[in-house]
Amino acid sequence: MKVEARDVVVSLSGRPVLTGVDLEVRSGEVLGLLGPNGSGKSTLLRTIYRAIRPDGGAVEVGGLDVWSSTTREVARRCAVLTQDHATEVELSVLDLVLLGRIPHRTLLRRSDRDDEALARECLDRVDAAHLENRMLPTLSGGERQRVLLARALAQQPKVLLLDEPTNHLDIAHQLELLSLVRRLGVTAVIALHDLTLAAAYCDRLALLDQGRLVAAGPPEEVLTPDRVRDVYGVACDVLVHPRTGRLLLALDLAASPAKESTA
Template identity: 50%
Template sequence: MRIEVEDLHVAYAGRTVVAGARLIAAAGEITGLIGPNGSGKSTLLRTVYRHLRPVEGRVLLDGTDILTMAPSRSARHIAALPQERGGDFELTVREVVAMGRTPYKRAFAGEDATDRDIVARALRDVGMGGHAGRRFTALSGGERQRVLLARAFTQDPDVLVLDEPTNHLDIRHQVELLTLLRSGRRTTLVSLHDLNAAASVCDRLHVLHAGAVVASGPPREVLTPPLLADVFGVRAAVVDHPLTGDPLIAIDHRAPADDETAGTAGTAGTSTTHSGRPHLVDGPSG
């Protein structure tokens, strides 16, 4: 299934956080959101999984406004891993993961064999198959992240919405998670701080800056030194990864980009933001 965000405006705590965002997460592709802190990534994702309601604009699931769908129906299609984990669950790992089956159950209905198989498979997929009986509150941050991802998998969704899913994970589990996302080939909309991870796992990137989408396209076209300077404020070179051939971003950690470096060149057309600084843009997503 395909997600379309049309002219989205979202306010949070009395402040406009997303202003006129337009993007597409194509069916079966991994679509990444990148941008500096405060650019609106989490707010946009919260709107996609109905935690927030837009002031203007729409989120469409295969052409249907998600706000016209019953919550139980949209929950069967869209599963989310929010950045905030909420309160601690006084439940076992298995009980937390089984909560993902709720959209498919009638009130007071118990588990059946299908539910049990789905829960067991999700725990194995995230490397937590041997921890089903542990208390969720006894887990490390990385283990909790994997359990909550397993809960999203048990919804058997058409669309995954993931907000910084590699938070709290060590390097090995980050690689395993990203490999799992690529092998699943579900429609996935994911925000990532790690630009090299985004370049490796995502089919398409949307760059958010000050609540607006300022660049869209394949990682190799989007992740250019001028954009990295203009949006992220860093000096960087983009080279080929020696193992995978993906774009590899080498950042100068000794000094940020200065104003003369930011936005001085580009590989696509240019436009002008509200601040008057150039940014890379492409045509409407297809």
């Protein structure tokens, strides 16, 4: 399912955050959303899943204008894994994952055996089946992240939106999570800070800087040494992995210029 943002403009507290962003995410592809802190990555994701209404422009998911549709209609197409989530809610892991079924239930229908079977399947897919009976506040950061991904999968989305999903995960689980996202076969937009991980697991990359889209395309076209230096203020060499052929970024902090502050 395709995602389109056309000329999206967002200001928060009178400060421009996104300025005329045009982005197309092709059906079935994994797109990495990159940029420094404050570049607008999270804000762009939030315009897609109806958390921040843009001041101008349009956002469509599968041809559906998300801001002319209901939250339930959008939730049947899009699932979200955000950075901000409650950690002290007294819910069991299974009950939390079952919340992902809400967009597909009527007001009067409670979870049934089919829902529970699907929730357990989703937990198993993220290597968290053993956590089913644990309470959310007892989980580690990495465990919680996997459980929240299972909840997103329980929505059976056509589009998956992930905002820094590898936070709190050790390197093994970072790789497992991104590999899982690739295997799902759904359209995925992933905001990431790790450029090498983005190049390894994403079909295309979109690079934001100060609220503007400065580049979009295959990793080798987006992550050039000049562009990384200009956007991140870091010098690097772009190498090729000898076995996978994927890009590797070797950062040279000693040679990195200090990027001018935009505060």
